[in-house]
Amino acid sequence: MSAASVAVPLPPNEAAPVVRVRRVSLEREGQEVLRDVDLSVERGEILGIVGPNGGGKTSLLRLVLGLERPTAGEVELFGVPVSRFREWRRIAYIPQHATAFDPHFPAIVREVVLLGRVARRGALHWLGAEDREAARRAIELCGLSGLEGRRVGALSGGEKQRVFIAKAIAARPDLLVMDEPTAGVDPESERRFYDLLSELRAELGLTVILVSHDLGVVSARVDRVACLNRTLVYHGPAAALEDKDLLGRLYGAGRVVIAHGADEPPVHGH
Numbered sequence: 001m002s003a004a005s006v007a008v009p010l011p012p013n014e015a016a017p018v019v020r021v022r023r024v025s026l027e028r029e030g031q032e033v034l035r036d037v038d039l040s041v042e043r044g045e046i047l048g049i050v051g052p053n054g055g056g057k058t059s060l061l062r063l064v065l066g067l068e069r070p071t072a073g074e075v076e077l078f079g080v081p082v083s084r085f086r087e088w089r090r091i092a093y094i095p096q097h098a099t100a101f102d103p104h105f106p107a108i109v110r111e112v113v114l115l116g117r118v119a120r121r122g123a124l125h126w127l128g129a130e131d132r133e134a135a136r137r138a139i140e141l142c143g144l145s146g147l148e149g150r151r152v153g154a155l156s157g158g159e160k161q162r163v164f165i166a167k168a169i170a171a172r173p174d175l176l177v178m179d180e181p182t183a184g185v186d187p188e189s190e191r192r193f194y195d196l197l198s199e200l201r202a203e204l205g206l207t208v209i210l211v212s213h214d215l216g217v218v219s220a221r222v223d224r225v226a227c228l229n230r231t232l233v234y235h236g237p238a239a240a241l242e243d244k245d246l247l248g249r250l251y252g253a254g255r256v257v258i259a260h261g262a263d264e265p266p267v268h269g270h
């Protein structure tokens, strides 16, 4: 990496994929976590990252969010190398276990969603009518109207999850990244969660990356999937995973096969 790439911000290229991961490898303390991963996320796409525990899903998100540096390869956001990317407010991240907090947490729904605007404005700006309107709209979009005055700690798991999504989208991000958002959520809430993602995409043009270890549900509800087990085992249309043979070939016999979906442009010339 050149010295210049640390300091000089680059303007985004709006025609580029939202995320591009090129030949990325990650080693931590001599342990190989990811090897030679290539993937892209197009504007307005919902990408599901699936794979076994320890397969490197959270680590890949950390690289995409610039929280960690790859040992090799490159990550680009909106066409800009992550080290030169500055428009972080375009990206919202809901980490794993975000909803598992103190049930006595005193804030109410409206306040938590407004905090999403603080992140956008910076703490030194007063929140105004525009912020309150954006929070109200986010609450409405997330099906939380009527719950604005309720204590977040007292809500159900599915409702809490929607509060965190409302907080994230109140800042009007272009990309929403979620790590295991449906872990511990009942099936009905999970169904509503995926419905909500489709609505947010239609309404706001949101691009979404979500991580899950439940391949079955994810593949039915996202556009493309990336199956990650240290290497990228499959990256392509989710519908292809309904083919049980393919699944067997992908996960069976410990073989690592990089399969690219037929209608997906090759990301990188291997």
Ligand SMILES: Nc1ncnc2c1ncn2[C@@H]1O[C@H](COP(=O)(O)OP(=O)(O)O)[C@@H](O)[C@H]1O
Residues within 6 Å of the ligand: 028, 033, 051, 052, 053, 054, 055, 056, 057, 058, 059, 060
């Ligand atoms: N903070 C960390 N420090 C060192 N190793 C870690 C850390 N987080 C995860 N790992 C290791 O990195 C590998 C990938 O983990 P992770 O990215 O969390 O996978 P997943 O999210 O798919 O379960 C695992 O072997 C895990 O033990």
Ligand SMILES: [Mg+2]
Residues within 6 Å of the ligand: 057, 058, 059, 096, 179
């Ligand atoms: Mg994880």
